[in-house]
Amino acid sequence: MRISRLYIGDFGIFRNQTLEGIAPGIVVIGGHNRAGKSTFMNVLRYLGYGFPQSRKLPPPNGEGYEVEADLQIGENTAYNLKIRGFSKPIVTRICGEDNDFISDHDLYGIDEFTYRQLFTIDLSQLDKIPREISGKDIEKLQSILLGAGFSELIRLPVLEEYMAKEADKIGGKLGKPNVKLFKPYYNQIQEGVQLKKKALEQVEIYQNKKAEISSIEDKIKQTEKEIEKFRKLELQLDVIKANYDLYKKKKELELNMELHPGKDKSNGFPIHILDKVKLLGDKYKELKEQCAQLSDRFKHTIEVTVSKDIKEKLLLRKDQIERWYIEVSGIREQIRQFTELYKEYKRKKADLIVQVQGLNRNWGEMDLEKISKIPIDKIERGKFLETLERYKALAEERKGIQQSINEQEEN
Numbered sequence: 583m584r585i586s587r588l589y590i591g592d593f594g595i596f597r598n599q600t601l602e603g604i605a606p607g608i609v610v611i612g613g614h615n616r617a618g619k620s621t622f623m624n625v626l627r628y629l630g631y632g633f634p635q636s637r638k639l640p641p642p643n644g645e646g647y648e649v650e651a652d653l654q655i656g657e658n659t660a661y662n663l664k665i666r667g668f669s670k671p672i673v674t675r676i677c678g679e680d681n682d683f684i685s686d687h688d689l690y691g692i693d694e695f696t697y698r699q700l701f702t703i704d705l706s707q708l709d710k711i712p713r714e715i716s717g718k719d720i721e722k723l724q725s726i727l728l729g730a731g732f733s734e735l736i737r738l739p740v741l742e743e744y745m746a747k748e749a750d751k752i753g754g755k756l757g758k759p760n761v762k763l764f765k766p767y768y769n770q771i772q773e774g775v776q777l778k779k780k781a782l783e784q785v786e787i788y789q790n791k792k793a794e795i796s797s798i799e800d801k802i803k804q805t806e807k808e809i810e811k812f813r814k815l816e817l818q819l820d821v822i823k824a825n826y827d828l829y830k831k832k833k834e835l836e837l838n839m840e841l842h843p844g845k846d847k848s849n850g851f852p853i854h855i856l857d858k859v860k861l862l863g864d865k866y867k868e869l870k871e872q873c874a875q876l877s878d879r880f881k882h883t884i885e886v887t888v889s890k891d892i893k894e895k896l897l898l899r900k901d902q903i904e905r906w907y908i909e910v911s912g913i914r915e916q917i918r919q920f921t922e923l924y925k926e927y928k929r930k931k932a933d934l935i936v937q938v939q940g941l942n943r944n945w946g947e948m949d950l951e952k953i954s955k956i957p958i959d960k961i962e963r964g965k966f967l968e969t970l971e972r973y974k975a976l977a978e979e980r981k982g983i984q985q986s987i988n989e990q991e992e993n
């Protein structure tokens with residue numbers, strides 16, 4: 583017979599717990615402390631004949647204990663067992679030959695005491711005298727064990743005495759590790775402990791050295807950074823030393839700039855025309871000297887050749903003379919432009935005469951008026967073509983010159 587299903591509705595810490603499909607082989611129940619293993623053992627111990635009213639069992643909750651189990655006998659016969667409170671189990675045949683009521687004694691074939699002691703033995707029951715059994719129950723338990731084939735359990739006291747003597751030979755009465763047969767192994771262990779202690783000390787020394795090396799490496803890196811910083815500073819000092827004279831000259835120039843009357847104009851001054859300004863300055867000084875010389879000559883001439891009457895008349899016409907003097911520069915500019923235009927006219931006229939003579943050597947300057955009256959559509963077309971070819975050549979030449987200029991600028 584075996585249990586195929588177990589339902590614990592109310593017992594101890596269990597509430598509505600079901601185990602189904604229980605295998606026919608060995609079933610191991612495990613769990614942490616206080617998980618309910620001993621409580622589960624008591625369920626199995628009293629499952630066959632019901633729960634007694636005992637203080638050793640957890641008190642019932644609610645209406646009382648509730649346990650139900652399906653018992654399998656062979657392959658075709660099964661029974662259902664139900665327990666409510668402290669009442670006897672109700673056994674009902676689920677399947678088999680008939681459905682007649684069967685008692686628990688007929689089902690198990692043994693009495694209640696034998697059921698509890700034979701099928702649910704715990705470690706405490708392997709003592710010399712089980713604590714919960716006394717009087718005639720001890721002999722009864724021994725007869726049960728003999729009948730159940732556990733006669734070897736009766737020899738447990740003898741075995742216990744023999745093993746106690748052997749244990750005393752090995753570790754003495756208290757089982758200390760440094761006595762009797764334990765002693766050489768204990769000494770070896772102590773030697774190993776000392777070796778381990780030394781090894782740990784070496785490991786600690788190694789870790790300390792490793793940390794020291796790491797610290798030194800960090801210091802080396804920091805020192806290398808400082809060295810690199812000082813190298814850069816040394817380079818800066820070398821540059822300053824090599825250019826100190828230039829720096830000194832720069833300071834002198836800055837001081838001169840501060841004292842220079844034109845310092846307020848320096849920020850907006852176009853530096854790219856400095857050379858031109860210098861030339862103009864030199865020219866200005868030269869013209870100023872010439873002006874002074876001419877002024878002296880003029881004054882000397884006026885004083886020598888001009889009478890007092892003329893001087894007075896010139897003074898009366900001072901404003902008009904100054905206006906004429908101002909206009910003289912404009913008239914001079916017009917004369918210069920007319921001169922340039924006349925030169926351009928002469929040059930173009932000469933070029934035109936050369937071109938006309940290129941067409942006919944007998945034509946001269948006097949023939950230009952006659953030639954101007956000639957229809958020149960074809961001549962203009964040829965000149966256009968000639969000019970076009972010349973334009974293309976000049977364009978290529980310009981392209982080459984521009985490329986050369988770019989190269990020179992890059993250099």
